[in-house]
Amino acid sequence: ISKVARNKTMSSEKKVNIPANEVYVKSGHDHVRIVIDEISYIQSDTDYTEVHLAKSKILTSESLRNWLEILPDDHFVRVHKSYIVNTSHIRKVSGNELHLKQDVIIPIGRAFKETFIERFIK
Template structure:
């Protein structure tokens, strides 16, 4: 399944993309943004495979936004102007959709997103096939501190940083929540809130909208994540 977002400030264009994505069995729309800066915040905590990105956006252009993203997902640019086609290909985008575009042209563009033989996005397949490393080295000042991955209870996003919590310590890192989603085994480390990833191996109980580690430490389950968490881990 190709997880995607739309970054487009015009409602009619948003609706067209939402309809076309909804008609594709192998695509899942995670969010729509009219503002690239809000999309940037979303990408810090969410693993996404494909962005449909308008070039002409308020505050920051789609091209400038794309240049700021490290380890960017696949991108399909959309615009009513053909002037940016050459620059867009210099940025390694999947394709360039000139508005207004047909469903046939949309399908042709999305078919260029690399997938493996099972139909999964290649980035998604690589993450799914990867086991977590047994240990991590976290930079702290001039030192690198070793953490056993199995000791991690949860990871919390704090603005541009994340904190890793074990039973008795916490470690501040400069990585985003999205980095940890891509690094750690998704079968064990699960996002249960926009600001939290938990290690399911260290959960002691789930009560209401809280996940507990030991008797006192707990983290919230976000409303948009609860159904999937319950379906996968509590049934």
């Protein structure tokens, strides 16, 4: 993400217009295009992060902090030290858990719960 970011110049000679709803990330030796709306959640696992899409997942070495800088904050929120969630993929909130449309349950960390509730549950 840090090397190839949304709407940035790819090289000093060529400008590439990347749509605002897409991001390119490095995964292994490849750069993979991700449509932002397709991201369900992002999970951190020590040295890398897993970007979970509707039907697949992509492994990157980017931190959750880098993801938060790139993703629109009106749709993505950090709910745990290891998770960022796309709020449009939340099916329900139950106690300290988020239930996503893909039948995935994400924990809500104590440090993040109050902010999440204030921003997204009205």
